[in-house]
Amino acid sequence: MRYASYLTPAGQPTWGLEVDGQLFDLGPSGVNLSPSLQSAIVDGLLTKTPESDGAPVQQVEGTRFLPLLSAPGKVICIGVNYRSHREETGRADVGKPTVFARFSDTLAAHGADLPIPRESDMYDYEGEVALVVGAPADHVRPEDAFKVVAGYAAFNDFSARDWQRHTGQWTPGKNFPLSGAFGPYFMTASEVGDVTELVVETRVNGEVRQRAAVSDLIFDIPAILEYVTAFTPLSPGDVIVTGTPGGVGLFMEPPTFLAPGDVVEVEVGKLGTLRNVLVA
Structure with missing residues (x-):
C-alpha cells in the first residue's frame, strides 16, 4: 500500500491511501483516521492497512500533492x-x-x-x-x-x-x-x-x-x-x-x-x- 499527502478538490490538506490510481481520504476530510500522514506514522497507525470503506475518493491524475510529511523534526x-x-x-x-x-x-x-x-x-x-x-x-x-x-x-x-x-x-x-x-x-x-x-x-x-x-x-x-x-x-x-x-x-x-x-x-x-x- 502507498500513502500520499495532498489537497482535496476543495483545497483542504489531507492524506490517504493510493490504490490503482485512486486516493482514499483517510484525513480530516475523510474517515479521519489521523490529522496527517506524519501523525499517522508517529502514532504507529500504519502497521496494518487502514480501513478505507466510505472514504471519499479522488483520482491521482489531477490531484495537487503536498510534501509527504508536513514538518519532520529532523x-x-x-x-x-x-x-x-x-x-x-x-x-x-x-x-x-x-x-x-x-x-x-x-x-x-x-x-x-x-x-x-x-x-x-x-x-x-x-x-x-x-x-x-x-x-x-x-x-x-x-x-x-x-x-x-x-x-x-x-x-x-x-x-x-x-x-x-x-x-x-x-x-x-x-x-x-x-x-x-x-x-x-x-x-x-x-x-x-x-x-x-x-x-x-x-x-x-x-x-x-x-x-x-x-x-x-x-x-x-x-x-x-x-x-x-x-x-x-x-x-x-x-x-x-x-x-x-x-x-x-x-x-x-x-x-x-x-x-x-x-x-x-x-x-x-x-x-x-x-x-x-x-x-x-
Whole structure:
C-alpha cells in the first residue's frame, strides 16, 4: 500500500491511501483516521492497512500533492554514499558517513514547479531514497536498525553547488526554499520488503542521468542509523535521506546544471516517480 499527502478538490490538506490510481481520504476530510500522514506514522497507525470503506475518493491524475510529511523534526542527509558518486567526485574513503542537515521548511511536493534560486548558477539534482523513522531511536545497534524504520519514499536533494562549495560546510547549498522534493508516495517497510533491491533512477528531460540499486550504498541503512543515532536521537517522523548515485550534473563533461523548463524525475521502483519542473 502507498500513502500520499495532498489537497482535496476543495483545497483542504489531507492524506490517504493510493490504490490503482485512486486516493482514499483517510484525513480530516475523510474517515479521519489521523490529522496527517506524519501523525499517522508517529502514532504507529500504519502497521496494518487502514480501513478505507466510505472514504471519499479522488483520482491521482489531477490531484495537487503536498510534501509527504508536513514538518519532520529532523531531516538528516548522507553525502557521497554511493560508490559511483564517490568515484566521480574523486573523494577518498572517509571511513564514516558524511552527514548534513536539511531544514524541514525546504521540503517540496511531487508535481510542484520548483524555483531555481536566482542566487545560484550551479543548480543540480540528486535522486535518493529517504527513510522515515517509526520508533524512538537512540544508539541503535545495526541488528536492530530496521525495527525503527517506518518506511521509505523518493527524494530529490536539489543542490546549489556554488553555495555548497563556498566553504567546507554544505548547509547553505542544501537549504534553499523548495529544494527538497519529497514523494509522491510513502510505503511501509513491510510493504517494501528488501530495500536494497530498490533502484534509484533520475531522469532530466527523459535522459537517464543516475541509476543504481540501494545495495550499492557505501554505508548501508543499519550503518547510517548506528552512526546518526550515536550523536543525535531520532523520533518517529524524522527523515534520513540516504545518498545519491553517480551521474549528477556537476561531474558531467562539461558540467551541466538545471535550467528553467527542465523536467526532473526520480523513479524508485514501487515507491513511484517523483516529478518536478524547474522554473526561473
